[in-house]
Amino acid sequence: MTQQKAPPTTTTPGPTTRARLFFVDNLRVVLTVLVVLHHAALTYSNIPLWYYTEPAQDPSGHVLDLFIMLNQTFFMGMFFLLAGYFVPGAADRRGRHGFTRERLVRLGVPLLLFVVLLRPLASAPGYTTLLATEPDLPYWLFYLFTADPGPLWFAEVLLVMSLVYVMVRRFRERRSTAVVDVTGSDAGAGVAARAERPADTTPLNWFSMGWFVPFLLFAVGLALVTIAWRYAFPAPYWPIVGLPSPGYLPQYAALFTLGVFAYRRNWLMRLPNSAGWGGLAVALVSLIGLGVSVIVLGEAALVPRTWQSMAGVPVETFFAMGVMVSLLVFFRRLFNRTNRFLRFLADNAFAVYVLHAVVLVWVGVALSGWEAGALVKFFGLAALSVPLCWAVAGAVRAIPGIKRIL
Template identity: 45%
Template sequence: MKTETGTRLLAVDNLRVLLTALVVAHHVAVTYGNIPLWYYTEPAADPSGTALDILVVFDQAFFMGFFFLVSGFFTPGSHDRKGGRAFVRDRLVRLGVPLLVFLLLLRPLLTIGEHGMPFWKWYIVSWDPGPMWFVEVLIVFALLYAWWRRAGGQRAGAERGGAPSLKGVVLFTLGLAAATLLWRIPVPQGTYVPVLGLPTPYFLPQYAAMFAAGVVAFRRGWFEALPGRAGRAGFVVAGVATVVLLPPAPRPWPASGACGSSPCPRRSAPCSAARWSSAGPAVPGCRRPTWPPGTPPWPAASPDGGHRGDGGSARRPRSSRIWPAPPAGAAAPGGRPPGPSCPIPRPRRPAPVL
């Protein structure tokens, strides 16, 4: 099938449309699934939440990497046309200005609510690029590419060479897997980088490798030279890998009703009672960590028995994540809730945004 018309690759356009739709579906799934890492969450009360969790785990494994692949593909041509200085200036304006607008103006609007501290203080401690983290990382990659070009790492002009070999694809895959494995020793799954706001820093080797692969693909004409059978074969391999690797994959968020490490104890009454009991865990496996000093007091109770970061407001703005209500008679020292044993966003800062 012909994938090119003039100088425009229709296959890349199709990929961008597909990825954009997948991003929308991904965040809808986060909203209504059991992984509360979004501005507003409303977990499903039926098994559909588990299906949405599976979608999130599945597409998180690759879809942002593909965005960086596409970004890397368009980077060399832009640098060639504009030159180094103009390229950097263009990237800082086109990417940096939206990032600053979100950080300085839109972010505070999304986090309006009662946070147990003056708004000016909340404005500072809640600093987080939110969904603009992709733009933040892309600026860094673009600047590194410009520096590499200035250092003589690559000259302008095409270096056509045909499609990558099967051996090259296999070696790239194995190398990326090894790099990711080593990277996740100091940066395990679930790590969150505050201020920078990176929700998935444990995927950085993939993001960097895919961006670099996009740069090389542009220079060597890989996308134009790939035959249709390569796409079909890749689709089959990806499907088989998903079937084999997805079931044993670690859950980013324990199943509904799980005790022990469950981050959402309101879904498990016994575990919730054990967590909130000042006498310590009453259920095996239930832990009762503590919030760090300076954590704001409990938000006001909502009519449904939960606790909301908006002080019980019915508007449910950005800070309206529901925290579990303590069982009757279970008081936390100093009026502050005991902390969860996994990363429920604390009221001190916004939730990590996938």
């Protein structure tokens, strides 16, 4: 019997180009603004986890603490969800090897750029302050002991997830080819020959359960995995890798994976409008639950491995999932459009992510002599830094060759 081989998927032409999802571009812009605001809040909060800080001297700092904790529950997870959504299509178009090269350039090079060039600029004020107590401390030693990827931990983790996706895809394609070789038929060529994605108007009906039951199962499962993970790995920071929030790694990995599956099944476009209101309701109820848990559980909820900290995980998870679903649906309904200004914001959003630390730090230093409450200074820093970040990003991307990596 003549053996047949499946065509090599790394050279198979990609699928027909689909219309650009402008609402995703706009949502990424908003999430990037939240990143800038998050770090601006860290500057003046009671959580001194930033390159330049002025710890709050008045009660308004607690408002910033609350914003940081709520924002942390969902904003980076949503970045991973959206990133995962576009991975399969990019791999289809470029092939495994082309996709790997593209990820190494678009994620690896900015990561190195930040570590080598931008982090010294962002950490300079901290080093200057430290010299007051350690005048003989050389900068190279300070740099070595404070080495981390900063905000570019996202690029670091996303690069690892993308490479894992490539390895899994390679395994599936090889397995598919082996099935074809043995059977002499196309029965195993499902990976090589991609099925047509469902149309936007195809009803989303997961096993006749609608959208809410799968949402519920996913949230419960993620909460349980997160509880186990945080008990096993309670450290709030991983110094060598530079992860500022390792407790959220299960969420990041789960949402990236969900994004990959969502692309093949076109879930972003098929998610019903009712899910937006349902997600909003879940988020609001969970927000009330978070408030109650803070009052009832007290400060013990912030201590790793305590039952109080574990008890708050399900409520936190449902809040995050509700916010994400509602944002996806409402942006799709209300902001699925573009213009010259929105394109500028979207095109420069990743560059803002890479560059914003330096802008925030030095604008913060410039405002250091301003006597005001923490919340007031936060608004001042945000009002100056957000537009300046996009202006700097646009100027940097105008340099020949930079657009390839930013």
